[in-house]
Amino acid sequence: MSEIHEIKHRLSAVRQTRQITNAMYMISSTRMKKEAMRAEYARRYIYQIRATVKDIIEKSSYISHPYLQKKSGNRAAFLVIAGDKGLCGSYNSAVLKYAAELIKLHDTRYVETVGRIATEYFARRGMMPDAENLRVAQNPRLHNAREIAENLLRLYTSGKTDEVYIVFTRFIDVTQSYPYCIRLLPLSLDAYEDVKLDTSYTADMLYEPSPREVFNNLVPQLAVGIVFAALVQSTASEHCARMNAMQNATRNADEMIEKLSHQYNTQRQISITNEIIEITSGSMGIEKYKNKK
Amino acid sequence: MKLFELQIMTPEKEFYSGEAETLTVTLPDGQLTVLAGHAPMVAVLAMGEFRFKMADGRWTECVNTAGFMEVRPDKVVMFLLSCEYPEEIDAERAKAALKRAQERLQDSKTKREHELARAAMTRAMVRLRATKSRKYKI
Numbered sequence: 318m319s320e321i322h323e324i325k326h327r328l329s330a331v332r333q334t335r336q337i338t339n340a341m342y343m344i345s346s347t348r349m350k351k352e353a354m355r356a357e358y359a360r361r362y363i364y365q366i367r368a369t370v371k372d373i374i375e376k377s378s379y380i381s382h383p384y385l386q387k388k389s390g391n392r393a394a395f396l397v398i399a400g401d402k403g404l405c406g407s408y409n410s411a412v413l414k415y416a417a418e419l420i421k422l423h424d425t426r427y428v429e430t431v432g433r434i435a436t437e438y439f440a441r442r443g444m445m446p447d448a449e450n451l452r453v454a455q456n457p458r459l460h461n462a463r464e465i466a467e468n469l470l471r472l473y474t475s476g477k478t479d480e481v482y483i484v485f486t487r488f489i490d491v492t493q494s495y496p497y498c499i500r501l502l503p504l505s506l507d508a509y510e511d512v513k514l515d516t517s518y519t520a521d522m523l524y525e526p527s528p529r530e531v532f533n534n535l536v537p538q539l540a541v542g543i544v545f546a547a548l549v550q551s552t553a554s555e556h557c558a559r560m561n562a563m564q565n566a567t568r569n570a571d572e573m574i575e576k577l578s579h580q581y582n583t584q585r586q587i588s589i590t591n592e593i594i595e596i597t598s599g600s601m602g603i604e605k606y607k608n609k610k
Numbered sequence: 611m612k613l614f615e616l617q618i619m620t621p622e623k624e625f626y627s628g629e630a631e632t633l634t635v636t637l638p639d640g641q642l643t644v645l646a647g648h649a650p651m652v653a654v655l656a657m658g659e660f661r662f663k664m665a666d667g668r669w670t671e672c673v674n675t676a677g678f679m680e681v682r683p684d685k686v687v688m689f690l691l692s693c694e695y696p697e698e699i700d701a702e703r704a705k706a707a708l709k710r711a712q713e714r715l716q717d718s719k720t721k722r723e724h725e726l727a728r729a730a731m732t733r734a735m736v737r738l739r740a741t742k743s744r745k746y747k748i
Contacts, residue, residue, distance in 0.1 A: 355622075362619055369680050369687050373652050459621060459691070520683075525637060525653035534654040535678045538691060545621040 321584045328577045335570035341404065342563035349491070349556040356488040356553030359546035363499075364512065366542050370535070371509040376522045382532045385504050388479035392425040394472050396465060396544065397446075398485040398551040399435035401454050406565075408486065408494075408558035409434045412551075415496035416484040417442065427478055429468065431548065457552055462545035470540055473502050485547035486554040494554035499547070501540055504532075612646035613665055615685040618672075618693060625672070625693045628664065633686060635660040635679065644681055651681040655690070657736050671696055673740040675733055696740040704741065708734035 374385070397416040399409045413435060420426050429448040430436045436449045448468065453461045472478045480500060487497035500508040524531045616630035633644045636658030655677040663669050677690035711731035718724040 358623065359621075361624075362621060365617070365619060365687065366689055369689070372682075373680060376650070462621070463691075520650045523649055523651035525642070525651060526639060530638075531652050531654055531678070534676065535652070538676060538678060538689060541691060542621045542689065 321581065321588060324577055324581045324584060328574065328581060331570055331573050331577060335567055335574065338563045338566040338570060342560060342567055345556045345560040345563060349553065349560050352553035352556050353491065356550045359549040360488065363543060363546045366539060367509060367512045368514060370504065370539055371506065371512050372514055374504055374506055377528065380528045382529060383474065384502060384532050384536045387503050387505055390479040391423055392478045393423040393480040393482060394427040394469060394478040395420055396429050396469060396483045397435050398547055399432040400555045401433045401452065403434060404562060405555055405559035406562035408555050412484065412486045412496040413438045419482065419484065419498055427472060453548065454552060454555065457545065457548035459545055462548060463541050466537065466540035466544045469501065470537055483543060483547050485551045488550040488553040491557055494557060499543060501543060504536065614646040616662060618688045618690065620690050620693050630662045630664055632663040644686060647683060648681050650683065652678065654678050657732055659740055673699065673737055699737050699741050701738065701741040704734055704738040708738060
């Protein structure tokens with residue numbers, strides 16, 4: 318009798334969990350559809366802006382500017398983008414593991430995180446992040462990106478770091494997304510090997526108003542653009558990962574409900590059979606007793 | 611007239627992609643007009659207005675915040691932080707934003723606060739101006 322109650326209890330617990338995972342699945346699938354469109358554009362934007370910047374750098378080899386010069390030190394600043402919430406499969410752990418490996422390669426590091434999970438991850442490993450951004454990962458806005466980018470650039474221009482990296486999750490499509498790293502600064506061609514140029518003209522560039530002013534203005538905008546696009550891509554990947562994880566969870570819950578209901582029915586049948594046996598044997602006993610009388 | 615390819619992108623959306631005949635932008639020290647076959651150039655754009663003539667001869671006017679553009683022999687790519695059509699701008703809201711920015715400018719204590727308030731004020735003024743002047747009717 319106690320077993321049947323236990324099964325009933327578990328069954329209702331699994332049903333409740335299924336309701337939650339199913340609701341989360343529906344929410345993230347609708348959010349995902351919206352974010353996927355933004356991410357698709359963000360991917361194009363990153364590509365275009367980097368192709369343009371690569372073209373500009375290629376033609377500016379004789380220009381010296383703090384943003385263009387490689388420094389000899391091994392100090393690096395990292396912006397690591399992950400989520401505020403868990404329950405999204407391997408999304409957080411994949412990007413964080415990837416980031417931790419890259420960070421290890423540098424002697425002095427500055428780590429800025431986006432998302433609570435990222436902050437907790439680094440804090441657990443004894444690398445308390447130097448700056449964190451909460452509640453940005455859910456719905457990234459341009460002004461979030463602007464603040465983050467300004468902070469990263471200040472680090473570089475004030476000479477506290479030699480390189481600036483952005484680690485995020487690149488969104489390809491619903492089934493594909495993977496951790497990715499872009500070096501924002503210094504601007505040099507070796508960081509742009511993954512970008513193919515769509516033009517091949519050779520000419521001297523004009524700079525309006527001056528090379529110095531051009532790079533002073535171009536880099537902050539490049540930073541804002543890339544940070545924003547990286548945030549958008551990460552958000553889309555997160556929703557996508559959550560959608561898949563919750564779909565699996567719902568499917569597992571369905572399987573479990575089926576198994577448990579089967580068990581419950583069997584147990585119920587057994588207990589009914591037992592009761593009938595008890596009743597019939599009891600009544601048979603009474604009849605025997607009556608016949609004896 | 612010869613046409614060139616014009617692509618205008620902001621972090622949030624692709625504003626325009628297509629052919630254009632003439633492009634006039636605002637630089638920090640004045641206006642600049644680009645035609646097809648312009649010498650390769652990188653230019654810093656000031657917050658302000660720009661307009662371009664499309665292949666069918668119609669002019670399009672836009673308002674932009676900070677940006678830069680690369681001019682190639684056959685193509686112009688503009689990267690702006692934000693860009694909008696004047697008719698999309700709500701004049702009342704722009705006025706309110708201008709007032710807020712002016713107050714913030716007076717209250718600003720640090721250099722950074724001052725800079726931010728100045729930028730907000732310029733943005734509001736540019737947007738407000740765009741709602742008033744319509745030299746090139748579309």
